[in-house]
Amino acid sequence: MPSSAEREIARDVLTLSRHVLQQFGSFTAEAQDFSALMNRIALAGKMIARRLSQAGLIEGALGVTGNVNVQGEEQQRMDEYANRAFIRALEQTGLVCRLVSEEMKTPARLPENCSLSRLALLVDPLDGSSNIEANLSVGSIFSVLQPLEDRPEADHQDLLQPGRRQLAAGYILYGPSTQLVYSVGKGVHSFTLDPSLGEFILSQSDIRIPERGSVYSLNEGYFCQWSEGIQNFIRYAHRQGSYTSRYSGALVADFHRILLQGGVYLYPGTRQKPEGKLRLMYEANPLAFLAEQAGGVATTGTEAILDIVPHSLHQRVPLIIGSRENVEEVLRCLEGSLRP
Structure with missing residues (x-):
């Protein structure tokens, strides 16, 4: 039987890059490229985690840049x-x-x-950046795509493909510890940054979303702007006594809780903006890929997120994601078969 020291060493050497190679089960060029790519994504995460940990001490790290990004949102210095x-x-x-x-x-x-790779990386570099000055959790979300050969690259039409075509997806959560969660279509796996080693070490493999959870997560401040179906789900949740509301304002943090503990996260459209706020290609799609790999569900309320054919790189969609039974309750409220 291995000693505790041997078990500790075995744990410490199961790094992110080594785990990716194990997922492919080979040392082919493709496997090595994906291992290297995940290592560079992890490097970006380490850089961001370090900057966040020092943000209150570094002049010019916090606050706004004075610029507005393509989404029409004021850009934070940490976003940049x-x-x-x-x-x-x-x-x-x-x-x-x-x-x-x-x-x-x-x-x-x-x-x-x-000349060496056609792959594209789609990212939300810093999700939930409005949380930073309050020292709350934020995250990064990423997706890897192989551009379509038969679509023109000039206007990036070759990137407009359904989420089911993602080669890999994941996120990095900057919280009490820095965690990287990813999938290459072979389950969902979580790694924790060990600052003493400077490496992401496997902390949980083959994560499964519970079939049902007690958490519902959304910003109830928009209640009066939602459809009757979404309002009915909130009334239903209030009256059941089995639901608990948890919402941080950072998509990665809220989804991470759902992934581990079960429940449902909602960012529905409003009557004025039925398309919602979240971006399909680098927010909804990557998280939907992870959710389905873990046994969960992700939908707009009318169709599966991963089946949507995008019409633009920055397209927005409503999002309902989480445990199968919880999402089903939301859908029944939307169709009117379940009422408070």
Whole structure:
């Protein structure tokens, strides 16, 4: 039987890059490229985690830049830093040709990489950045796509493909510890950054969302702007006595809780903006990919998130995601078969 020291060493060497190679079960060029790519995404995460941990001490790290991003949102200085971190971590690596970001109207092209790789990385570099000055959890979300050969690259039509075509997806959560959760279509796995080693170490493999959870997560301040179906679900949740409301304002943090503990996260559209707020390609799609890999469900309320064919890089969608039974209750409220 292995000693405690041997078990500790075995744990410490199961790094993110090694785990990716194990997922492919080979040392092919594709497996090594994906291992290297996840390592660079992890590097960007380490850079952002370090900057966040020092943000209150570094002049100019906090506050707004005075710019407005492509979403029409005021850009935080940490948003700008996180976006640069992903670009710098990937340039001159030969791993990714284009990077689509919430912070940029058009993708960043990394021409020195394009002769070696056509892959595209889609990211929300810093989700929930309004939480930073209150020292609350934030995150990064990412998706990896293989551009379509038969669609023009000039206007990025080759990237407009359903979420089921994602090659990999995941997120990094910057909280009490820094965690990276990812999938290459073979289950969902979580890694925790060990600051003493400077490595993401496997902390939980083959994560499964519970069939049912007690948490519902959404911003109830918009109650009067929602459809009757969503309002009825909230009334139903209030009257059941088995639901608990939890909402942090950071999508990654709220989804991470649902992934581990079960329940449902909702960001529905409003009567004025039925398309919702969340972006399909680098927020809803990656999390839907993880949810389905873990046995959960992700839908707009009318169709599966991963089945949507995008019409633009920054397209918005409503999102209902989480445990199968909880999402089913929301859908029954929407169709009128379940009432408070």
